[in-house]
Amino acid sequence: MAINFKPTVEPTEKHEDLTRLLDRVGRMARGLQYSHGLNPAQWDSLRFVARANQLSRTPGGLAVFLGTTKGTASQTLKALEKKGYVRRVAHKTDKRVRHLAITEEGAALLNEDPLNCLDIAVRGLDANLSQSLTSALTQLCGEMQNRCGSTDFGVCTRCGHFEGETSGGNMRCGLKNMDLACADAGKLCVSFKPADGICGSCG
Numbered sequence: 001m002a003i004n005f006k007p008t009v010e011p012t013e014k015h016e017d018l019t020r021l022l023d024r025v026g027r028m029a030r031g032l033q034y035s036h037g038l039n040p041a042q043w044d045s046l047r048f049v050a051r052a053n054q055l056s057r058t059p060g061g062l063a064v065f066l067g068t069t070k071g072t073a074s075q076t077l078k079a080l081e082k083k084g085y086v087r088r089v090a091h092k093t094d095k096r097v098r099h100l101a102i103t104e105e106g107a108a109l110l111n112e113d114p115l116n117c118l119d120i121a122v123r124g125l126d127a128n129l130s131q132s133l134t135s136a137l138t139q140l141c142g143e144m145q146n147r148c149g150s151t152d153f154g155v156c157t158r159c160g161h162f163e164g165e166t167s168g169g170n171m172r173c174g175l176k177n178m179d180l181a182c183a184d185a186g187k188l189c190v191s192f193k194p195a196d197g198i199c200g201s202c203g
């Protein structure tokens, strides 16, 4: 007996709709970020410097985060330094190494982050829908990274190199063979390797 199956929407159409919607949200979010005299790459960089751990807060780490060349990342940094939002700080023990740090002005500017508009829209979603969307986007993020090969960013407790808490109350990184203060271990890391196969940036 023939099965009378009539889908209401063609699967390809449904997927295309979702792809366009995701692209549209992304473009709207980018468009918001031409504000306060910054462009989207500069806002991304400012957020990165505020959220990344000390190991990652370097021009090279920023280039990986932005998915761009070191030269392009350096131009973006120069613009932020000129505006007084970011500065370079010498490492405590190795003066040859310089880390990026956010200035008071940079931190104050982040309080007016245009991406807060998206944040407010997300907060307005129903709790169940928000949870489902988070799961779906986490999976999508992981898929994209597998297929397109972009670098994953995440925090120590979700990292395959994480060796747990030390007796002194710090966090142990097996890759760098060093201890990190708890506050730093909760920030994004350029050397992150997912311990559970979940996207570090989104999960």
Ligand code: SF4
Residues within 6 Å of the ligand: 055, 154, 155, 156, 157, 159, 160, 161, 162, 163, 172, 173, 174, 175, 176, 180, 185, 189, 190, 191, 192, 193
């Ligand atoms: S444990 Fe992982 S996330 Fe933490 S500092 Fe080491 S490499 Fe980075």
